[in-house]
Amino acid sequence: MNKNFKIYAIIFIIIMVIMALFEVNKKEVTDWRKNFDVNEKSPFGLFVFNEEAKYLFKNNLKKTDQSPYNYYNQYKKGLHNILVVESDMDEESWNTILDQVSKGSDAMVITTYIPKKISDSIGFFSSQMSFGEQNVLKLTDKKYQNDFIKLDKFPSGKGFTFIKPEVEILGKAIENDSATHVNFIKAKIGKGNMYVHSEPLFLTNYYLLRNGNVKYTQDVFSYLNDRETVWFVESNTKVSQFFMRFILSKPALKYAWWVFLGGLVLFVFFNAKRKQRIVPVIEPLKNTSVDFVKSIGNLYLQEGDFHDMMAKKAQYFLNKVRIDLLIDTRSLDEEFANKLHLKTGKTIEMINEAVSLIKKGQDPYAAVMKEDLTRMNQLLDEILK
Known part of the structure; x- marks a missing residue:
């Protein structure tokens, strides 16, 4: 080792x-955040209510994470119940719920906040009514007088004021000093009813698991008709895909x-x-020009097109003559041969033989052999030395 x-x-x-x-x-460490998440088992999550809701609504409950605006644009529903629990919805969705209620559906909205424009249309004003550490939730109906929930952990203290006469009061919150404020109302909107409860804590795990508190929850939902209920659940309750x-x-x-x-x-x-990094070996750049020329030459040899090779060699030779020796190459006549003879110092016989092979390479109908290409290549290279 x-x-x-x-x-x-x-x-x-x-x-x-x-x-x-x-x-x-x-x-x-206990998480006391009011998350109202249907998947959370923390005190103020809705895991227990989510599990028991199917029995509370007699297996006639449908959950959706779509907004009410998108949901009702996609589905056309008959008369039904609507459930909203502490959901941050846009104004269009609230208006959509009001529209469904006016057609005869009932809505149970359990939330601490509703946009003022919507609450004004229903007929109440929502505000902070109490900062007490404890209060008791009770219903006003005499048959429910023995059913209540005592909130001893962070009650919201929200309630309703400036309630219109046509709005029915269904429940109140009572503080230790006997002060009360309205927290559960019913408003008639068109053909349907809107139920609004300002304290969603009674649906959380902490309170539903305490003895006697379930009865209050059953009483609240007993106001809804026995029919299909659509529960709009926050989209952030989706299971993580990480x-x-x-x-x-x-x-x-x-x-x-x-x-x-x-x-x-x-x-x-x-x-x-503790380890030195390996120094990479850098190969020097290679001159591939020669390899390229060899590859092109081999290609021509494999094709066996000696005539084309002679024509290209002649073209290259005449270009060099024009540029380097300044001799006109438009006419390959006796005058051209003499000028090339004088400037290169090569014999006139060599010049004439080279000119003859150049003309043969430029003639598309001339019969060319491998020996002609070899001889022309030798002569032209010798002349340009």
Whole structure:
């Protein structure tokens, strides 16, 4: 066992011992946030209500995470019930609910906030009525007098004022000093009814699991007719699609995952620090011009087109003559041959033979052999030396 491995092992063991001590001494922290999430088992989640709702509504409950505006644009419904629990909806959706109620449906809205424009159209004003730490929720109907819920954890204290005469009061919140404020009302809108409750806490896990509180919840929903109920659930209650969601949802697996990542980072850090990075071998740039010429030459030889090769060689030769020797190459006559003879110093016989082969290469109907190409190539290279 080498020295480095021992160091890594000791560091890892120390980290594990420290984390184990923290885990043993850690106190469970209760999440008291009012999330009203149907998947949350925290005190103020709606997990219990979500599980029991199908029995409360006699298996005639439909949940949707669409907004009311989008839902009713997509589906045409008959008379039904509408349920909204502490949902942050846009004004168009509220107006859509009012439109459905006016056609004969009933809506149960349990929320601490409704836009003022909507509450004015229903016939009430919602405001903070109390800052007390405790209050009791009761219904005004005499047959429900023995059913109530005592709120002893963070009640909202919201209530209704400036209630129109035609709005019926169904429930109140009573504080320790006997002060009361209205928190449950019924308003007739067109052919249907709108029920509004300003304290959604009574639906949360913390209160539904306490003895005797379920009866109050049943009483509240007894005002709805026995028919299909559409529950508009917040879209943020969808199950996460993150591939690590299961591991991160379990405290033990989550700690194990972070310890693994921490150990991996330490290993990479110390291991990389002690090793020199390999210097890459950079090959020098190659001159591929010769290879290219050879490839082109081999291509022509494979094709066996000696006539075309002679024509290109002649074209290249005459271009060099024009540029380097400044001789006109439009007419390959005796005058051209003499000028080329004088400027290159080559014999007139060599010049005449080269001119003859050039003309043969330029003639598309001339019969050309491999020997002609070879001879012309030798002559033209010799003349341009």
